[in-house]
Amino acid sequence: MRKKFRYFTQLIGYKNSGQFVPTEAADITFSNIGNTVVTINQVPLNLGDSMTDTAFGDELNVTQYTITFDDDVDCRLIIKEKIYQL
16 A cells, blocks of 8 residues: 655744754755754754655654754755655
């Protein structure tokens, strides 16, 4: 049987700095499209870089991510989650 999924994408900026991003997804990708370094759970993500946490098999990622920006100039982070449907 094939699994059905959908993607959920959001854009966050400086006003959301220090926020927690909970997830219940198979995979999650963070893409820094701004002009400052973004830190995700103490891992720096440089300008133009992306980071993906991938689940395997039937795993479900339930991590709570903490997002902070190093500066308040053009802070933009795209978060894309792959969410399986029942």
